[in-house]
Amino acid sequence: MKVLIVSNDRDYIKKAKEIYEDADAALSVESAEIMLNKKKYDFIVSDLVKESFNGYAVKKLEEEKEKKGIRPLRQEVIAVYSFKGGVGKTTLVKTLLESLEKDIKVLVVDLNFHDGGSDLSFTLDLPVLPHIGMWLKERTKKSFFENLIEYKPNVSILQSPPKRSLVSGITERDIDEIMRLARSKFDVIIFDLPNEFNEIVKAALDNATKIVVLSKGTEGEFARMKEFPYEFLTVFVKPEKGFKNYVKLLNLKYKVVSNLSKEIDAVCEFIFS
CATH class of the missing domain: 3.40.50 (Rossmann fold)
Structure with a gap:
């Protein structure tokens, strides 16, 4: 920091x-x-x-x-990542933004670009417009804040578009600019990332103060963790038997939960400590 x-x-x-x-x-x-x-x-x-x-x-x-409860002690940029789909990234992002204290200003940046829209948009029942592709047309400060969705009084979302083609021109510099603008207003910025490793994802990871990896503890995930060039915290959700052998081998900082929604306080304490 x-x-x-x-x-x-x-x-x-x-x-x-x-x-x-x-x-x-x-x-x-x-x-x-x-x-x-x-x-x-x-x-x-x-x-x-x-x-x-x-x-x-x-x-x-x-x-x-004055900070109490689930509250970061500094401005945090949290990247939520995984090495495979279906591990609960959307659930973690949703429970995180709903668990932080109400006077904390939160921005969620959804970089899950898929045709048909992202899981987060469906889960939060967001309108189709606006989305990040609309900001990319102008790339101005005014356009950035106009194209955020106010999910709650303290939570805004820069959502993924319904078609991947609408963000075909996005670059690493755009991610850096999003960060510059977001830092001027928000206390916590959360990147919801796809289980890919491309230049856009790398730019988000480079800007993060903390990277949280969700995992089921499979052998394939551990193989990718070994090659991952960042420090990260791991939240295992109902991991497979024998996962601790890999944890010890990779010297991971981790938390094990059986239900993200019900154990979100423990997860938040793990992330923000």
Whole structure:
């Protein structure tokens, strides 16, 4: 996690560094602008600027002290991934967005591009329009926020289109731009990813602060895990017998559940700890 502290109060900077040990510090707004042009950050902590600055979300130290329950301690970008279909990614995304505290602003980015629409759109009963393909026509900040679906007052969704051809021009840079825009408004950004490994998926994984892999603990999944070039957390849902042999071999950080919906509190604690 990369955090920039913007303050001319050295006591404030000291307190902020107690929470964000590896954070950089800028003593003025002008210095912050220079640093933001040279380096990417996840968000800003400041007593000088409010709400957003140069496209980055701004946090207050007091916000960290008030957090309770299922609440991330920082701005999180969570990529939900799997090495095979039918393991429960859609269920996890749905239960995650519904379990976070109501004052946490959440954006779900659905990158499951399939003809006929995605499982998430069906599960949440979303309208066909708008979708990510509509933003790609203009690629502007205004168009981005206009094409989000408000699922709940604190939850927005950038949904997959009904046809894959509608996003045929999407690039890795578009994923980076989605992240830049999303960070200015949302506390938690969730990528719902297909069980593929292409340049778009890789761009989402590169932007994630945490990658959560769902698995049934099959031999084929472990073979792909071994080649996966990222650190990740694994949630096993009713895994096959003998899965612990592979877990030990790959030194995985994992949680085992029998029902994602009923055990979502334990899963959230595992993910956000």
